[in-house]
Amino acid sequence: MIVLDYRDKRPLNEQVAEKLMNLIAQGGLSPGDKLPSVRNMAVDLSINPNTVQRAYAALEEKGYIVSVTGRGNFVSEEESWRKNLRSEMISEFESVTRRVMTAGIGKEEALECVSRIYEE
Amino acid sequence: MIVLDYRDKRPLNEQVAEKLMNLIAQGGLSPGDKLPSVRNMAVDLSINPNTVQRAYAALEEKGYIVSVTGRGNFVSEEESWRKNLRSEMISEFESVTRRVMTAGIGKEEALECVSRIYEE
């Protein structure tokens, strides 16, 4: 389902959470879908169950999933995270755009770059 | 000259290097300018000289500054880092744009966002 990148220096729990979040955002996991159990995911990734648990807890806090004791973890309905995701993404996009501008990259070049990515 | 953000979880040396790099890229420090000495900067930020030294070493490796034993650290001529800065910025911009696209934000909205930032 997901693959860890051990060159990535960030904590494993953050990495797991981010990869699952991306999967959810991209529709690889749909609302209502059941995620692998904490223990299974741990075996799958060869990491500790506690680490998976932290990743899941972070996802639940952000509204991406819902945890139900005894049943499992399930992808939330879209309404609960779509808006949040949008504003987070846009905010980050604006911030990077400002730095790009400051670094001396022209407006035209920036616009072309965006267009190019969207055409890929 | 710069201010540390202790909510930022990244290492201090990286943070110092990045903030100085931004200052240089934005013209807050011009080619030839002398940076605070390792020891003075350490006192200024209330951190260890070794940490400052690491930040300066990273900046020198990327060509932003030149270190001269006995004299100090000086901002490099622009040619030595402008190209590098451009490619790094563009690479980061592309990466964020992909994520923005993945998150379901449309091309038009992204383009408008860029335009808006550049008009500010």
Added chain:
DNA sequence: ATAAGTGTATTAAAGGAATTAATACACTTC
């Protein structure tokens, strides 16, 4: 009802990376 599978919580140990600390040395400027 019982067993297996689930989320959650707790405590302890281990490991690694960043930071501090204390020096030392070579060089430049005054």
Added chain:
DNA sequence: GAAGTGTATTAATTCCTTTAATACACTTAT
């Protein structure tokens, strides 16, 4: 020569992540 500079080294400390080993409450299936 003294003071200020960059650089290097080694050790200790501190903090965070991860692992490990359990335990408990709940749900599902048999």
